[in-house]
Amino acid sequence: MIAVEGVVKRFGAHTVLGGVSLTVAPGEVVTILGSSGSGKSTLIRCINGLETLDGGRVTVDGLDVADPRQLAQARRLSATVFQLFNLYPHMTVLRNITLAPELVLRRPKNEVEAQARALLASVGLAGKADSYPGQLSGGQRQRVGICRALAMNPRYLLLDEVTSALDPEMTAEVLAILARLATQGTTMLFVTHEVEFARRISTRIVFLDQGRLIVDLPTDQFFAADGGLAHPRIRQFLSKMAPSSTVAGAPVSEILA
Template identity: 50%
Template sequence: MIAETSGLIVTPETIDEVPVLEVSDVRKHFGDTTALDGVSLKVYEGEVVAILGPSGSGKSTLVRCIDQLEEIDGGAMLLDGELLGYEEIRGHLRPMTDAGRRGQRRRMSMVFQQFNLFPHWTVLRNVAEAPHTVHGLSAAQAEARARELLERVGLSDKADAYPRQLSGGQQQRVAIARSVAVDPRILLFDEPTSALDPELVDEVLQTMKRLAASGRTMIVVTHELEFARSVADRCVFMADGRVVEDRPAEDFFDDPRSARLRAFLARSGRSSAEAAE
């Protein structure tokens, strides 16, 4: 049974374990603009959750808040049951220190629209640096892990190259390898293909599909609807800073319940009627 309340459509929770990530009634404002208006979301171990919606719906703001690149104005976020960004001191919640936030962020990794690689470092160092200097692996261990991940993303022959010598798709695959190298609890993707030329998109999506198949817990903000349909366990549709639908991917595309989602899919060429053809 699917319930609809105040425009929010959700499926009942059937999983008892603590979610890897829980977002509860999160609100975020930029001046007079409301970017997130009471967003709630749970992500469980091994789930791939795709977040879709029109421009300005709050998708990117949500993942940036989860990664603590933006401070929330209300609500709460928990990683493995631990409150993000705040700590209890003598019975009162206080903002966490910068060091505490950094510690929490080490358990997550973000892949951005832009690749954000260090241009003066080789591909190998870009991937190996954080596992060595932040997460305590020896230099040899970090290099071995980096080489293994570069092989997985099809770039083992580029280890000694510099980012400027790579295509955009190759740079984004390096960025994905770098994010996986620190073995995060959850991987966050913010429109990872939006800065790529169309002919380079597929190589990045294929890398992400292999990650999803390996059991990684992932939140993917994307406009690639076919990717979301084929890879995501659940799809979340956002509009006006709110979650409108949160449902299994197949139901999301084949049986949209809200008028907003039906209109969005129709505009994007993915109406339920087209999906059935």
């Protein structure tokens, strides 16, 4: 499992994560909610070893990401899809997906290409293998990003606001793929502003507030009046959702009433 224990992260005098603890066990879909600037992306970056820690510990299946040798192994267990599509613009879609499995995992080219084509077909992009990222829509690019992460056969998938740069239609097509992965038992740590989607797919929801994890609850309890909804900061967060938003079929204003 992914184990985050008392993680502290500072940027200069600014403490961005003030002792965060969190676990993600195999088969779980854990969603991190929180306002902009609360530290969600920083937490993801601490888990995949893109940030050094100022305190605490992160282990992935027991491998300590602060140890450079263990980090290399830990990185093979988890794959990250980022907020902005970071595909290589000069490589085809297929090559974007096959590059790391071939170079990092040293898997045979034929096998990796076959897997990449199957993944592309599974996200409705069978015909785009030879296209370049610049020829794709944002939603298509993000679906390629998901294929690229899955081609590493990760045990854990980390997703940081993968739909925030997409329009509603493209968001829906990417969320449909994530929902399918969740039902197939893919372990995910998921940062999103899509509250209703998080409610549908998550086993647990955690809430980060100014670098502190103030709530960590099973999804039903997160949305219960005497659970997550009893926290003023969570109520404030949900009250900023669009007035037309619904949670479990009820308007947000109603669930906060």
